[in-house]
Amino acid sequence: MxxxxxxxxxxxxxxxxxxxxxxxxxxxxxxxxxxxxxxxxxxxxxxxxxxxxCPIISKTEVQSTPVAYAAYNRDEQTRMGSSSGGIFALIAENILQNGGVVFGAGFDMGFNVVHSYVETNDALNTFQGSKYVQSKIGDTFQQAKSFLNQGRQVLFSGTPCQIGGLKKYLEKDYDNLICQDIICHGVPSPRVWGKFLSECEKRQQSSVNHIDFRNKSDGWHNYKMSICFENGNIYKKSNQNNSYIRAFQQNLTLRPSCYACVFKTLHRLSDITLADFWGIESVVPDMFDDKGVSLVLINSDKGKAIFNAVSNKLVYKEADIHEAIKCNSAALKSVCPHPKRDYFFENLEHASIDCLVEKCCHQSVPTRIVKFVYRVGSKLKRMIIK
Ligand SMILES: Cc1cc2nc3c(=O)[nH]c(=O)nc-3n(C[C@H](O)[C@H](O)[C@H](O)COP(=O)(O)OP(=O)(O)OC[C@H]3O[C@@H](n4cnc5c(N)ncnc54)[C@H](O)[C@@H]3O)c2cc1C
CATH class of the missing domain: 3.30.70 (Alpha-Beta Plaits)
Structure with a gap:
C-alpha cells in the first residue's frame, strides 16, 4: 500500500x-x-x-521530442482573457463543438481551486486563465474515464503531474483523449491561498466576487492579480507588491514535490503543452505586441491534429525548441526552496501573509535598485520592439 x-x-x-x-x-x-x-x-x-x-513511483518514459510554435488566438477578447495567447480556449472550443467534454481547473464558490468538467462554451471561461494554487483533482479521473468509455472526446488540462496521474490511472491509451499540460513553475499551497483571500476580505470588510490572477490590462509582461469585492473595491497591485505572488515567484509556498519535480523534461506525457512564450520579443519579434503569446509544444500526432484543426484561428510560427524555452527555465529545471520556507510554514498559523512574506522575502536596498533598473531596462527594450 x-x-x-x-x-x-x-x-x-x-x-x-x-x-x-x-x-x-x-x-x-x-x-x-x-x-x-x-x-x-x-x-x-x-x-x-x-x-x-502513482506516476512518481512507477514513472512512464516517453521518447518523442516536441515541435515548438509561438502562437496566439486571433480572437482578441479571448486572448486578453487568457494568461498567454488564449490557446487553451481555442482547443477547448473545438472539443466542445465535436460533442466532447473539457476538464480543467476553476474556482468553486469559495474561490478554492478545483478540477471539474464543462460541456458548453458558456461555461468554459471558468477554466480560462492560470490559477497559481494547487488544484484539487477530486474524482475527476473517474469522471473522465466514464466519458471516455461512452466514446465522448475528452480534453483534460492540468499540470504535468496531474496528467501523469491521469494516464497511469487510465492504464491504456484512449484515441478519444487529448491531454494538455503546462510548463509549470510549481504549485502553491491551497492553505496559503485561503488565508491570503480571507485576509483580503477582512481588510475590505467585503466578500470576493471575482479573481483574475493575470489581468493583462497593463500589458502581458506587466500582468497583475486583480480581486473584485462585493463592495465595488478592486485589489490590484504589481507583483512586487502582492505578497501572495511574491511568495509564489520566490518559491516560498510551493509543494515539496515541486522542488524535485520528475516531470521536468522535453519528453512530455501530454499531447500538447502550453506556456508563456517568454523571450518572444527576441525570438519572433514581429509577433510581440505585449498582449500575450503562447509557447505551444506539440508532443504527439493527436496534439498535431488538434493544433492543425484550430490553426486557421491562430497567428503562429514554428520556433526552434531550444530558443523557445531559453527564457523558461521551468520547462527543464525544478526551482530550489526559498531558504526561509520552513520558517514561513511554521509561523503561518500566527502571522499574516503580508507580514510573513515581508519578513522572508525582504530585499536590501541595493538588490531592490538592481532589480528596478533591470525591470526598467527590459520594459524600454520591449517598448522599442513594439
Ligand atoms: C501553477 C502554474 C504554474 C505555471 N508556471 C508556468 C511557468 O513557469 N512558465 C510558463 O511559461 N507558464 C507557466 N504556466 C502556464 C501559463 O500561465 C498559462 O497557463 C499557459 O501559457 C496557457 O495559457 P493560455 O493563454 O493558452 O490559456 P489559459 O486560459 O491561460 O490557460 C488555462 C488553462 O490552465 C489550466 N489551469 C489553470 N490553473 C491551473 C492549476 N492551478 N492547475 C492546473 N491547471 C490549471 C486551466 O485548466 C486551463 O486549461 C503556469 C500555470 C500554472 C497554473
Missing part, C-alpha cells in the same frame, strides 16, 4: 485515491495545506494498485 515517507515523492495528483477499488484512500491536508494519501489499513486488501498507479 502507498506510504509517503518523503513528501517530495508525492505530487498530490489523487491517482491512488481514484484507483483504489475499496475507496479506502482519502486525501488529507497536512499542516502546510497540501494533500497526501491516507490509507484505511483495515479496509485495504493489499492489491497494490495505488503504488502501481
Amino acid at each position: 502507498i506510504k509517503i515517507t518523503d513528501e517530495k515523492s508525492c505530487s498530490g495528483c489523487y491517482a491512488c485515491a481514484n484507483v483504489c477499488p475499496k475507496q479506502c484512500i482519502s486525501m488529507e491536508s497536512n499542516s502546510e495545506g497540501f494533500w497526501y494519501p491516507k490509507v484505511n489499513e483495515e479496509q485495504c486488501i493489499d492489491c497494490n494498485l495505488c503504488e502501481k498507479t
Whole structure:
C-alpha cells in the first residue's frame, strides 16, 4: 500500500485515491495545506494498485521530442482573457463543438481551486486563465474515464503531474483523449491561498466576487492579480507588491514535490503543452505586441491534429525548441526552496501573509535598485520592439 515517507515523492495528483477499488484512500491536508494519501489499513486488501498507479513511483518514459510554435488566438477578447495567447480556449472550443467534454481547473464558490468538467462554451471561461494554487483533482479521473468509455472526446488540462496521474490511472491509451499540460513553475499551497483571500476580505470588510490572477490590462509582461469585492473595491497591485505572488515567484509556498519535480523534461506525457512564450520579443519579434503569446509544444500526432484543426484561428510560427524555452527555465529545471520556507510554514498559523512574506522575502536596498533598473531596462527594450 502507498506510504509517503518523503513528501517530495508525492505530487498530490489523487491517482491512488481514484484507483483504489475499496475507496479506502482519502486525501488529507497536512499542516502546510497540501494533500497526501491516507490509507484505511483495515479496509485495504493489499492489491497494490495505488503504488502501481502513482506516476512518481512507477514513472512512464516517453521518447518523442516536441515541435515548438509561438502562437496566439486571433480572437482578441479571448486572448486578453487568457494568461498567454488564449490557446487553451481555442482547443477547448473545438472539443466542445465535436460533442466532447473539457476538464480543467476553476474556482468553486469559495474561490478554492478545483478540477471539474464543462460541456458548453458558456461555461468554459471558468477554466480560462492560470490559477497559481494547487488544484484539487477530486474524482475527476473517474469522471473522465466514464466519458471516455461512452466514446465522448475528452480534453483534460492540468499540470504535468496531474496528467501523469491521469494516464497511469487510465492504464491504456484512449484515441478519444487529448491531454494538455503546462510548463509549470510549481504549485502553491491551497492553505496559503485561503488565508491570503480571507485576509483580503477582512481588510475590505467585503466578500470576493471575482479573481483574475493575470489581468493583462497593463500589458502581458506587466500582468497583475486583480480581486473584485462585493463592495465595488478592486485589489490590484504589481507583483512586487502582492505578497501572495511574491511568495509564489520566490518559491516560498510551493509543494515539496515541486522542488524535485520528475516531470521536468522535453519528453512530455501530454499531447500538447502550453506556456508563456517568454523571450518572444527576441525570438519572433514581429509577433510581440505585449498582449500575450503562447509557447505551444506539440508532443504527439493527436496534439498535431488538434493544433492543425484550430490553426486557421491562430497567428503562429514554428520556433526552434531550444530558443523557445531559453527564457523558461521551468520547462527543464525544478526551482530550489526559498531558504526561509520552513520558517514561513511554521509561523503561518500566527502571522499574516503580508507580514510573513515581508519578513522572508525582504530585499536590501541595493538588490531592490538592481532589480528596478533591470525591470526598467527590459520594459524600454520591449517598448522599442513594439
Ligand atoms: C501553477 C502554474 C504554474 C505555471 N508556471 C508556468 C511557468 O513557469 N512558465 C510558463 O511559461 N507558464 C507557466 N504556466 C502556464 C501559463 O500561465 C498559462 O497557463 C499557459 O501559457 C496557457 O495559457 P493560455 O493563454 O493558452 O490559456 P489559459 O486560459 O491561460 O490557460 C488555462 C488553462 O490552465 C489550466 N489551469 C489553470 N490553473 C491551473 C492549476 N492551478 N492547475 C492546473 N491547471 C490549471 C486551466 O485548466 C486551463 O486549461 C503556469 C500555470 C500554472 C497554473
